[in-house]
Amino acid sequence: MRTKFLAAAAALLLAGSISAAVAADKLKVGFIYLGPVGDLGWTYQHELARQALVKEFGDKIETTYLENVPEGPDAERAIEQLVRAGNKLIFTTSFGYMDPTLKVAKKYPNVHFEHATGYKRDKNMSTYSARWYQGRYIQGQIAAKMSKAGVLGYIGSFPIPEVISGIDATMLGAQSINPNIKVKIIWVNTWFDPGKEADAAKALLDQGADIIMQHTDSPAAMQIAAERGKFAFGQDSEMIKFGPKAQLTSILDTWAPYYIARVKAELDGTWKEENIWGGLDSKMFEMAPYTNMPDDVKKMAEETQAAITAGKLHPFKCPVVGQDGKDVECKGGDRLDDAQILGMNFYVKGIDDKMPGK
């Protein structure tokens, strides 16, 4: 009897120490990228954050990434391959990975998934995104101050809510400085095509816009603006290299703090499903230093940024007037609520173009 008990205790101790040893094994963290890590834009910023993770956690984690994964059935397999390779926390960095991530998440309840810019979640699947529209509002204000022609040029990728809310926030910011500001919008139907983006920038400038904003991923437009001596805003990454005298600021995706927090939670065992939509206060994105502008404009931008960060200023505060001249229903009290912004499919007053697809 005693020997059996001792044997059992020894076995338990052994098991305990083994599992402790196993727990001391590295945590494997996986990433699925839509584009090449060198795209100088969206994927590049995720990659920078991944490198920050490696620096922060050193030997405690092992990271892997798959780049150029198309959205579709290949994505599902890529995610599952990461799971089968032992990754326990997986970041899928594009909206189009939403359903594939969900399917794999249902299959592997013990693996945790983080999906960027989506809206479907599960017990082991979080979503995360950033309130870039806040940055757009600031950019709109700067643009209105810096534009001599009173016409902004906007290079849009696809007319999805994230882009539309960016355009609207820009206009609202600009209108707060110059109520008569105008915008020209060109849809290039791609996230990434330097040639097309350059052409679009040229077309906008030729048609009289003198500030370029983009919701596409390459530095081509910045380059064109620099060539023509005009100003532009970068997107996703620092693009000042391509327009030292042209870049006013850039919305920088800085995923590192969020990624570090999530990996830490995973290591501590406190990871749970979240729906994070981080604003400036969360540091999930930052504004690149305000450059190439007079001091008073810089001061205004910094003040707006501080106000938004502190929650005192909301870009979509009511009343928001739609293109049809009517007030948009205000579901968030004194501002549009998150669902309205996430699903934004209307232009605000002051934009003359018709929205594509309507």
Add this chain to the structure above:
Amino acid sequence: MELVEAIILSVLAASTPLLIAATGELVTERSGVLNLGVEGMMIVGAACGFGGAWLTGSIFLGALCGIAAGALLSLIFALMTLGLAVNQVATGLALTILGVGLSGLIGAGFVGQRITTAPHLHIPGLTDIPFVGRILFGEDAFVYLSLALIIGVWWFLYRTRAGLILRACGDNHVSAHALGYPVLRIRLFAVMFGGACAGLAGAYLPLAYTPFFIPGMTAGRGWIALALVVFASWRPTRLVAGAYLFGAVTILQLHAQGAGVGIPSQVMSALPYLATIIVLVLVSRARTGGSTAPAALGTVFVPDR
């Protein structure tokens, strides 16, 4: 007027890679060889061209690298189709896939770097003439080169004996061979010329259009160049018109959006392709005056004795 001038400048720039690549392919096809690998050769030209320019600091050397890369890739194609009599369609497609993959591997180290783009001509006095000044005298070297190239090719094909022989190879290689002309060697030169042009056209993109290299930056221009050759009925004069027409459609489509024209953007984006189909059909119908393809285009030729 300013806007029109600006549009013309944009169109010239956008059309130049199309013109250069299509010129090369025109010579290749005139000799009787169909090389579908233009996209692959262009993108490798872009990667090598940018790499060369970045490593040496010279746009000219970069362009040479692009040309060499395109020519080398076309050499593989030539060995297969001329040396081993392999099916040209399959080989061309394999070349495209290989080229896209290779360019990704070669270019990986250069992503994120930038260079200074090719300078534009500036002749004091001439360049400053309103409207035509910049269009005629303010372009970068590639634009002038593209025009010189197509004029040179026209002169070669229609005013020299060598060009006549080349055209003969494309129209009837059996007769050309019977007359004692080295059909395979002529085709080899034509194919490599096509490759060199494709490489140069690809290099134009990171050297003059947008000063950085991104994988996949040719974005299908090689296929459009192929369509252009047919569009032009294999004649150099029509090729120039076609290239600028295509460039114009792509640029104007963007301008129309900026001006608030409310047609769905997908329809606008589809216009160049639909236009190509329509023109292909029209051109093929009008079989008068030698507007047809070189009769021996794409067929295998193995000289018998």
Add this chain to the structure above:
Amino acid sequence: MQLVLEKRAERSATIALVSPLIAIALTIVTMSILFAILGKNPIAALGVYFIDPLTDSYSLQEIAVKATPLVMIAVGLSLCYLANAWNIGAEGQFLIGAVAGSWIAVKTQGTEAGHWVLPAMLLLGALAGALYALIPAICKVRFGASEILVSLMLVYVAELFLDYLVRGPWRDPAGFNFPTTAEFDAVAIVPVLVEGGRLHLGSIIALLVVAAASVLLGRTIKGFEIRVVGAAPRAARFGGFNANQLILLTFAISGALAGLAGIIEVAGPIGHLQPGISPGYGFTAIIVAFLGRLNPIGILIAGLFLALTFIGGEQAQIAMKIPLDVTKVFQGILLFYVLACDSLILYRFRLISRQAAHGTG
């Protein structure tokens, strides 16, 4: 002395058997060199690419899932290529088939529609693909326009059309305006064969297609006509075979198969319609067709092999950080070697004196 290529009196049977093996061997050698240049252990890399995916049931299923559209499309393309009709637009036909079949799924969404939905979707997808493929075929037959370029241009048109539909009229109203339809109802989904995996009915259909094509080409008059019209056009004319009709027929069949593959892919592994439903299947299938030497069984093997390289390439990215571009290079090189070795079936090299090479001295 000079090396010349000359046509053999008749096809060399030994080379026909051996050439794929030589090609694969050459490819492996070239890839090993490439891996070494990239600083990766060639043996390990080859193992991850080719051996590892075969060792567990998940990867095997994924190979079948990936190969299904490739094989289906490639079989159709092989019919065209045998008849010397160059269908390069299979990608567009794939998309149009997906769109057409999805139309039924979208229209019957939420209704208590019966089990007729899925077969109807597949049928409509095939029909739409066939009609879309007839456009370049008719342009060729009626106007003499290059079917290569017309079918290629139509690919771009199809992509834009799909994009328009999922961003506009067919967009899921509950989808926060993202460009995708709602998830298809259960009756509109292609059933999975093995619980827990992704192997689905489409793979069975692909096998049936391979079998049907074998029968068509090997045992029917039409199959014979198709083969002759491509290999010996003049003989075909004398035999009364109508080349134009065969162009239309082969394009229609290949369009139907591509369209069928499209709707199966959407109603199977994907489950809804969205802009990115094909990572270039229509073009990869062209490689598969040639690797399989335009023969249905060969295409089946080639399709599985190519799917293996895709899966292996992804695993190599994870396990050895080998860039995905290497897979493209591999596929291009493999095709080159296969084509080169295959040419030796019809031709051979001979060393002869210069005089003999140029006819009379």
